[in-house]
Amino acid sequence: MKIVLMLAALAASVCQSVAADPMAVHQTAQALFAQLPDVEARADLNAACGGGSNSNPHIGYCASNNTIFVSDDFATRPQGS
16 A cells, blocks of 8 residues: 555656556656566567567567567657546
8 A cells, every 4th residue: 555655646746637657657667666667669660579460569478588679769649648
């Protein structure tokens, strides 16, 4: 419960704008929880961790190295906020 309250307090400071930067929210959470996956922007997600033509072209998770891959424009997409 204490960790959840700390996360909420930190997220509130990050989320002052109408649409919070999803990367800033993730960085805040990652500072509190070391097990969260890293986030890496990629121009071509097909080359990231076995992605292919049937993969989501904007976001994907790689279990072998605990990384979330996002497209370069992911933070500005409406679905990203």
